[in-house]
Amino acid sequence: MSDVTPLRQRRAKAGEPVLSARGLRKEFAGFVAVKDVSLDLHDGQIKALIGPNGAGKSTVFNLLTKFLKPTAGTIAFMGQDITRLDPARVARLGLVRSFQISAVFPHLTVRENVRVALQRPQGLGHQFWLGLGSLERLDARADELLADVGLTEHAGHLAADLSYGRKRVLEIATTLALDPRVLLLDEPMAGMGHEDVGHVAQLIARVAEDRALLMVEHNLKVVADLCDEIVVLQRGEIIAEGDYATVSRNPQVREAYMGTAYIEDGHG
Numbered sequence: 001m002s003d004v005t006p007l008r009q010r011r012a013k014a015g016e017p018v019l020s021a022r023g024l025r026k027e028f029a030g031f032v033a034v035k036d037v038s039l040d041l042h043d044g045q046i047k048a049l050i051g052p053n054g055a056g057k058s059t060v061f062n063l064l065t066k067f068l069k070p071t072a073g074t075i076a077f078m079g080q081d082i083t084r085l086d087p088a089r090v091a092r093l094g095l096v097r098s099f100q101i102s103a104v105f106p107h108l109t110v111r112e113n114v115r116v117a118l119q120r121p122q123g124l125g126h127q128f129w130l131g132l133g134s135l136e137r138l139d140a141r142a143d144e145l146l147a148d149v150g151l152t153e154h155a156g157h158l159a160a161d162l163s164y165g166r167k168r169v170l171e172i173a174t175t176l177a178l179d180p181r182v183l184l185l186d187e188p189m190a191g192m193g194h195e196d197v198g199h200v201a202q203l204i205a206r207v208a209e210d211r212a213l214l215m216v217e218h219n220l221k222v223v224a225d226l227c228d229e230i231v232v233l234q235r236g237e238i239i240a241e242g243d244y245a246t247v248s249r250n251p252q253v254r255e256a257y258m259g260t261a262y263i264e265d266g267h268g
């Protein structure tokens, strides 16, 4: 499907990376979970981190989002060394993660959830809206975001009443409220039905038009359709990187996936 109806035009890399990791290493009580991982993410790029269970994807993700401190290595965001900054600080700078477990408030309406996100201290919109001091403006921005993600008709519904897929979409809307320059998504398609996967994939493609996006994702079809570049981890190390067709032909990648998942040649 990726060759017939591409979800998006692949973006060429240009200029300095917005996010750049060098020589990341993470040890847990002597166990090396991540070893010498370096990666760059450019504006407009969608990059996936894949690999079999236990490969170190979550650990790398948590290092990049500052939820874990690296044992060694550096991370730079827009040229600034952020290795020692905490997650709230990097979120304020524009490096924002979404969570694997949906982080919406079930007893608030869909619009209220987005409004809460717009009022979060790390929200870049915060000072802007406070300055205007207008509730209507806040509602207008919330409605704009809901329209962007296709949730307008659900604005007044309780988040608890949304389908699982729509909850994930709402979660992405609350993340977008922070106006991220780089968005990191942890398994955005986890637990979703086929229809929702298509909808969320389109949303991600749209969201990535004016920002960089990195995702950990197990759904290889989504990865093939959406991502410009794929980084394959095994036992904490990068074993391959490139576009889907390139990595899926790599013998080491095929072997790593043997018996744990499948990987197709990108044309299937």
Ligand SMILES: Nc1ncnc2c1ncn2[C@@H]1O[C@H](COP(=O)(O)OP(=O)(O)OP(=O)(O)O)[C@@H](O)[C@H]1O
Binding pocket: 028, 031, 033, 051, 052, 053, 054, 055, 056, 057, 058, 059, 060
């Ligand atoms: N806090 C921790 N303490 C000890 N070991 C850990 C810790 N977190 C992760 N590990 C180990 O590090 C390795 C990499 O784990 P990680 O969760 O990053 O892999 P993953 O690729 O995300 O796996 P999955 O696809 O199953 O989520 C595993 O062997 C795991 O047991």
